[in-house]
Amino acid sequence: MKTNHFFSERWLCFYTFMALATLSFCSCARDGFSPETFNSDVFHTQLAAIPVDSISVIPATDGSKTVISWPVVFGASGYRVSVYDVTNSAKSIVVDSIMGEVIDGCTLAVKRAEDTNYRFVIQVLGNKKEYNTDAADSTTVTFTSFTPTYATIPSGTDLSAYFLENPVPSDTTNINYNLEPGGQYTVSNAVDFGIREVTLRNTNKTDKAIVQYTSKEAAFITAAPLTLKNIKFDCSTSSAPVIQLSKDAPASLLGAKGSGSYYNIIGAIHIANCDFTGVQGDFLSDNSKMYCLETFLMDNCTVQTSTLSNMNGLAYFYFKSGFIKDITIRNSSWWNTGNTSMKYFIQYSSGGRVDRAGYNTSDGENVNFLNCSFYDLCKSGQWCNYNGFAGRNYTLFDVENNIWVDCGNGQIPRRICGGRGASSYSTKCMFNNNTYWFNGAAETGNTSYDKGYQLQSDPAFKDPVNGNLTPTGSEQVSKQTGDPRWFKE
Numbered sequence: 001m002k003t004n005h006f007f008s009e010r011w012l013c014f015y016t017f018m019a020l021a022t023l024s025f026c027s028c029a030r031d032g033f034s035p036e037t038f039n040s041d042v043f044h045t046q047l048a049a050i051p052v053d054s055i056s057v058i059p060a061t062d063g064s065k066t067v068i069s070w071p072v073v074f075g076a077s078g079y080r081v082s083v084y085d086v087t088n089s090a091k092s093i094v095v096d097s098i099m100g101e102v103i104d105g106c107t108l109a110v111k112r113a114e115d116t117n118y119r120f121v122i123q124v125l126g127n128k129k130e131y132n133t134d135a136a137d138s139t140t141v142t143f144t145s146f147t148p149t150y151a152t153i154p155s156g157t158d159l160s161a162y163f164l165e166n167p168v169p170s171d172t173t174n175i176n177y178n179l180e181p182g183g184q185y186t187v188s189n190a191v192d193f194g195i196r197e198v199t200l201r202n203t204n205k206t207d208k209a210i211v212q213y214t215s216k217e218a219a220f221i222t223a224a225p226l227t228l229k230n231i232k233f234d235c236s237t238s239s240a241p242v243i244q245l246s247k248d249a250p251a252s253l254l255g256a257k258g259s260g261s262y263y264n265i266i267g268a269i270h271i272a273n274c275d276f277t278g279v280q281g282d283f284l285s286d287n288s289k290m291y292c293l294e295t296f297l298m299d300n301c302t303v304q305t306s307t308l309s310n311m312n313g314l315a316y317f318y319f320k321s322g323f324i325k326d327i328t329i330r331n332s333s334w335w336n337t338g339n340t341s342m343k344y345f346i347q348y349s350s351g352g353r354v355d356r357a358g359y360n361t362s363d364g365e366n367v368n369f370l371n372c373s374f375y376d377l378c379k380s381g382q383w384c385n386y387n388g389f390a391g392r393n394y395t396l397f398d399v400e401n402n403i404w405v406d407c408g409n410g411q412i413p414r415r416i417c418g419g420r421g422a423s424s425y426s427t428k429c430m431f432n433n434n435t436y437w438f439n440g441a442a443e444t445g446n447t448s449y450d451k452g453y454q455l456q457s458d459p460a461f462k463d464p465v466n467g468n469l470t471p472t473g474s475e476q477v478s479k480q481t482g483d484p485r486w487f488k489e
Contacts, residue, residue, distance in 0.1 A: 236278025
């Protein structure tokens with residue numbers, strides 16, 4: 001359609017003013033601004049869609065938001081915008097309730113979540129006063145919060161062979177390898193990443209890649225931060241730890257915090273949205289070396305164990321010579337289907353504590369269980385064993401909204417606290433809304449360790465032997481305790 005332009009001295013003055021004022025006018029009403037409106041010389045026309053390459057998408061400096069901006073379209077009354085989370089290709093989710101929202105600015109700030117794919121849609125709206133009509137088409141822009149990919153490993157690959165043929169580069173940090181959504185992979189031997197920080201991930205959170213361990217020695221070995229995301233692991237053939245720290249501890253890590261006799265891994269082993277089946281041995285082991293792993297974080301995972309009989313004196317987190325400074329397991333489920341179980345869920349060397357690994361005591365050391373469900377683990381053993389943490393005022397515990405059934409020999413909170421009462425830890429021993437159910441009854445004698453509210457009723461897992469840890473107990477259902485996945489429709 002033809003665009004009509006009427007020039008006069010008055011309009012020339014107007015454009016001079018607009019050139020100076022555009023930046024101040026171009027803001028977003030959602031952020032608390034109500035920009036002034038102005039007229040243009042565009043009348044009686046159908047407005048054009050905004051070109052894709054003129055839309056800017058920039059993360060905020062703190063990473064919490066993404067700022068989307070576009071040029072002013074003269075003659076428009078505003079813009080209809082929508083923002084979607086499209087990480088799950090089968091189901092789009094509206095972000096910040098922005099769907100078909102009309103704004104009169106040219107900047108929009110939306111929340112930015114980790115590892116998320118987004119789609120932004122914008123349509124230019126006409127102006128009845130100037131007889132302009134909407135743009136015929138919308139403009140769509142996709143963007144992502146995933147960190148850049150170094151390489152994509154094709155489905156059908158044996159990861160052991162791949163990394164032998166394609167060693168992790170030594171001149172790059174935080175190297176991200178993508179697995180294909182729904183892809184099938186094997187691990188035929190130990191994969192050793194050495195001191196290279198690696199992320200192994202699938203960028204589709206619902207169509208997880210599948211990794212099968214195919215030998216007794218299959219495992220991932222590292223002496224550096226490691227991230228695993230959106231993957232299903234079948235560990236049933238391997239008797240090795242799922243993840244183990246390098247047996248030959250790199251000399252460069254010794255005293256890496258500036259002092260101490262430990263090999264410091266500064267950073268995290270981070271496991272997110274992963275499923276593990278058939279775990280026969282340790283989940284994470286220090287290989288009998290004096291490591292201090294700074295952080296272990298497991299979030300939104302499931303772990304099914306089938307512990308071998310010769311492993312029943314060990315631990316799922318087995319640090320014979322070292323320890324983990326901060327361990328957090330949240331929004332996750334663990335259950336055992338074997339005829340035996342580990343003696344400990346967490347065991348650290350008795351000498352392990354932060355001041356011996358180069359940290360200040362003000363840095364603290366943490367054990368956190370948050371919104372988790374556990375079944376038939378360490379039934380005749382101890383949930384935690386770490387004498388070095390016991391009674392230290394700088395040790396912090398955060399244990400909330402969990403369910404334990406037939407775990408830890410009926411002494412869960414006592415062992416989490418290292419056998420010391422909550423008063424030993426000042427105000428840093430936080431327990432609340434936990435269920436401790438053992439041999440058909442609520443645990444007793446916990447009040448000196450767990451000072452919060454304890455649920456005393458049977459959580460009545462629906463089918464725990466087969467991995468369904470949905471609680472049906474009224475108290476747990478009312479408070480929505482345990483792993484949140486069991487309350488999702």
